[in-house]
Amino acid sequence: MAGIVIAGGGDCGIRAAFAARDQGYAGTITVVAAEPGMPYERPPLSKPGELGATEKPICTPERLQDCKIDLLLGVSVHSVDRAGRRVVLSNGAGLDYDKLLLATGAVPRKLACSGGDRALSLRSLGDAQRIYGAAAPGVQITVIGAGLIGMELAAVLIGRGARVTVLEYGPRPLGRNVPEALATRITGQHLAEGVDILCSVQIAEVTKNAVILADGRSIPSDVVVAAIGVVPDTELGRASGLAVENGIRVDRQLRSTDPHIYAAGDCASVLCKDAVYRRFETWQNAQTQGDIAGRNMAGAGLQFGGPVWFWSDQYDLGLQAVGDTVGQASAIRKTDTETELHFYLDGQARLIGAAGLGIGNAVAKDIKLAQKLIEAEVPLDVALLGDPAINLKKMLRPIAVS
């Protein structure tokens, strides 16, 4: 009997497999995973840990066995025969499917300049081991890209005694998805820890021992890491003739243009509530979409819609954000000298996004409450959002909480 086949053993693919079982799916579930070892979480790869690269397994072999999920390691889905509903694997074997999930994730964007292939990237456990293996005290490491992963990596590397320079094309670090005031504070911490950060620079060339900038400056570098974003892995989707545009296009139930094929996680471009396709690159999104795709392949009719959430840890600082946090914040809440939250409202005073920065997980509670306030879609009083004396829970449940 043809069952569920999942291409990709990342957070999304594995979550989908368990979710399909949770939903009561009785057929076979096979996860085809290109990477060789047991599935692991990616976020710990760039978080400070004693060994640098923390290997955090997603699940145990026993749990897979208990749920009768077949995991094929070190094998990839090579091609899809949509008419025959059959995939061919890299080892030549064939697998029939009733439903197929593409959870192929994303791959690091390559540095386009001359010598760009000298730069390492950070996506897999192997990548992390390579980078941290080279990061001996005193080694000069240049990180290209001051996004979340580049900045997290810089924090880990400086902590391990390397000399670290971060090069950024844009005018400031973390410009893509972190409110400026929060990004400024994180950047200040990096500078205080001794990281060199150069913004508004262009890379001309990567040589054996330096990064050459377009203005002629030369940054001595024993190791170069490019952290300039990822591109969705849409190869399979494209080759099988599915609609692809910055991700495999799926509807709100995460179905592609072929009703037997779903896509979710970093590789998927999802039709959102406002009729715009969006692709997300966060751990929670991979979990949520994996859950929905898994359940829907098993017969549920769930829709993706909730706000997407992410966190980042750098030194002792913890950043969390949920939803849409672009532009000017409508309200800022300073819980204490070290903790602040920025809230973003739409034209009807409904919360659409929030971002917070504090020590450790200090903002976690309020960001979770903000997520619930976003989901509630009710108009809010800006003055209350900005008032640290008002518990956000009270705004969420004005009646239940006295």
Add this chain to the structure above:
Amino acid sequence: MANWIDACAADDIEEEDVIRFDHAGRTFAIYRSPDDQYFCTDGLCTHENVHLADGLVMDHTIECPKHNGQFDYRTGEATRVPVCVNLAIYQVKLADGRVLIEI
């Protein structure tokens, strides 16, 4: 023999909230439910080394501050992925406005 430890004053915890309590090299989370009952679990989430006292208490659920995992803090039961290992729980009693836990 039961070993009751004085953890905090009953008023130290707001209603429907949680605080951290450290004792003898171990760390715990102590909860006060919306119906004014007290509970105690291990402090760290079973998914990762993250302290639950930074998490959000809603009704009888504690949500881990990092990975969205949830537990019923009355029973320790893991109720939402990615957590699948239950939390250890400890007996709690109130005496003279103090919260005591049995460890």
